[in-house]
Amino acid sequence: MxxxxxxxxxxxxxxxxxxxxxxxxxxxxxxxxxxxxxxxxxxxxxxxxxxxxxxxxxxxxxxxxxxxxxxxxxxxxxxxxxTQLSIKEVADIFEIRRTLSGAMIARLSVDDAARLAAAIDADIRTLDALAQEPDGSSEYFQTSYRLSRTLREACSNERMGEILASLSRQTLRYTQLGLATPARRKESARNWRVMQKAMKAGNVQAAAEAAEKLIEDSKREAIKQLEARPSAIAG
Structure with a gap:
């Protein structure tokens, strides 16, 4: 360095x-x-x-x-x-993050959800484009992380937002692992788009479910990548 x-x-x-x-x-x-x-x-x-x-x-x-x-x-x-987290620790942190992310979106009012959907539209379109790029991993991750931060900043429960920020930091390296392949980035982009469309339509419950799926898919792929590494710590 x-x-x-x-x-x-x-x-x-x-x-x-x-x-x-x-x-x-x-x-x-x-x-x-x-x-x-x-x-x-x-x-x-x-x-x-x-x-x-x-x-x-x-x-x-x-x-x-x-x-x-x-x-x-x-x-x-x-x-x-x-820190070098075990696979179990990674799974546990992602699980907490998934639950809180869904709860955060579910708290939005219909009007706030619509405003947020409009605010993230440009970044969502960027994700759609980057998901098609074989070498777009780094920029895709940065855009996705920026979107997650925008969602957290819209949370009316400041303490929840702070906890989610901490969890996001803890899982950052593993989220990157979970977006390593073009197929995963395309899946992620679809999840973001489903969540945005649900917010725009005022269906915050569907948006919350999409947010949870986004985190769950990332966890699944991160653990898959970790398990494939000889140095991975199982528990």
């Missing part, structure tokens, strides 16, 4: 940025999501302190922020390491 990056500037990303440690946490998280760190890799405070040109205090606090979301684990005398 490059050591020339300056201290991160505040910009919209995967969470609303406020303090310097939150900004640093976001940048570390992006590095993990981009594969600069793999499961089990150590994240060294001193290297990050040099990279962001800050003292080790904000870096240490940033790592604690990521630990709350189970993105890293801080071990006594061993420092921070990227």
């Amino acid at each position: 490059s050591t020339t990056t300056k201290a991160p500037s505040a910009k919209p990303a995967l969470r609303q940025l406020q303090t310097l440690p939150e900004q640093i946490a976001e940048r570390i998280f992006e590095s993990i999501a981009n594969g600069d760190y793999g499961p089990g890799d150590r994240i060294r405070e001193e290297a990050l302190s040099e990279q962001f040109e800050v003292s080790r205090g904000p870096v240490r606090e940033a790592l604690r922020i990521l630990e709350k979301d189970a993105v890293v684990r801080i071990l006594p005398n061993r420092g921070a390491h990227v």
